[in-house]
Amino acid sequence: MTPDLRVDLAGVRLPNPVLTAAGCAGTGRELALFTDVSRLGAVVTKSLMSGPRAGTPVPRVAETPSGVLSAIGLQGPGLEVFLDRDLPWLVSQGARAVVSIAGGSPDEYAELAQRLDGQAGVTAVEVNLASANQADHGRYFVGDRSSAVDVVRAVRAATGLPVFAKLSSAMDSVGGTVALAEAVVEAGADVLSMINSVRGMVVDTTTARPALAGAAAGLSGPAIRPIALATVHDVHQALPQVPVIGMGGIHSGDDALQFVLAGASAVGVGTASLHDPGACGRILRELTGLLEERGWSRISDVVGRAHDGAPLRTGGFGRPH
């Protein structure tokens, strides 16, 4: 029997839990040549800013063991071009669009969120908190709890759309990520997307310079998967009622299922699409097969199952079920 793959992310109902991760689907058209975007849970767009953005000089990408280090600098056409050109295409394909936004200040995020409010075809807004805070000398919002909270609160006030907050991990500690997650939920985030890429570096020993032109480079791919899983696990433990979209190096259906069992209601496929442009469809097929093999008829039943029977945490209280 085909398992029931439907997911409900704080009221956002999707036909299945496999989403693209922000920045890894092009406009949707590039990926659509290899994977049917209408059959994915949703297409999460590349992070959009208010105007066009040229991004970081090349070289922008370096290969690392089981990973990819990249510094693209949020190159993109800006929100208006997206609304005129890319969103109608996604809608015409029957894809559900989650629009990722990035800004240099809470006000800029709020303007973007407001512009998206009431746009036909927008399923939710995802707030990329790994964007540099221009008011704070380029520090990442995600590394600064109060800034991240300011951004999420501003977005929450500006839109009636469901708000996904995209967090990274290990900026200070896993405990810090849990506290950050709690803070952005308190500020109005409906769903947590985690994790974003992890800060990393490669040095070119010939030039004696960093291999990438941009200083702020993010590591993604299977290299960060265990970090991402632990983060999802810990955040789900602390906030079991908040839906999590798990991501970080998911390359197979088994990887996706690990995230679901750790507490993710849905998953994002990112770097895998660079290696295998058909990865999203393949991972969805593999995940379906794994549920069938195990006789698990509904994916929502197994979200967070890895926590069952877990040792009690301090205070003697188990995870609410």
Next chain:
Amino acid sequence: MTDFRPVQMRVPVLAARPVDHYHALTVVAPGVAERFRAGQFVAVAVGDDRSGMMLRRPFSIYEVRPDHGGTVEFRFAVRGAGTAWLAERRAQDLVDVVGPLGRPYPLPRDPVNCVLAGEEHGGASLVPLARALRRRGCRVDFVLGASTAARILGGDSAQRLGESLTLTTEDGSLGERARVSDMVQRVVHEAPADVVYAAGPLPLLRAVTAMGTSHGIPVQVSVEQQMTCGTGICMSCVLPVTDADEITRMVRTCVDGPVFRGEQVRFDDVGTIPFDALGAPGWAVAARPQHDREPVDATPSLTGSDREVS
């Protein structure tokens, strides 16, 4: 209508052989072969199923043939762990290819004189271009060169396809002791060329473009930029290209190129974000059009509609 969309295929190796400094790998990939137009490339996954190498390697398609439903040959030099793995593939091994990718060389409508200039690996895309041009009745004159004789790619095919072939090496091991860019002007005058195509390192493309511009001859260049997916997703292969609307955009070599009109490419600014590029700090000037349009090819005498397969 022919379907030009790229395909992803897990395909068997038909033949693997060394050719001078390069490895030639032929795979049975009918879907890629039937869609191929000269100038396009394949992006190949390297390593086995659980490979730790996440990035695809792009290679110009050197030749397609109808045997076995359609074969695709590409040639590469070993430059790292990924190409070393690929060089160890043997007949019947499977490789994962995506292609054909990228914008092909536009072809002249009329049987005009064409000079094809390639340096190092750049010759790989010029050989199938020469075949397509010859089918249209064009005259083809080749200038191929490299640092040393073994690194010249496509010399034998160029000998057969070209009205003339000029070879250059920097060490003098074959042909003229010179760079390709030193010899192009003479060949262009002798042909005389109506169109010049160039493929190889940026200095060659810049020099040929400058020569063509000063003589009023259209130049098409195939750019080699680091690519990691080949499909337009990763945004790693951007370079500054100025459109007919005079706006410079950071465009992706893999989907907007690799072939560009030479004069559109801001060669001196490759590796930077020009201050006035769309979305760069100096961009925020009023009265600029809002839209980030797709690049257009405004060359009047060329068309990208060659649909035959060699």
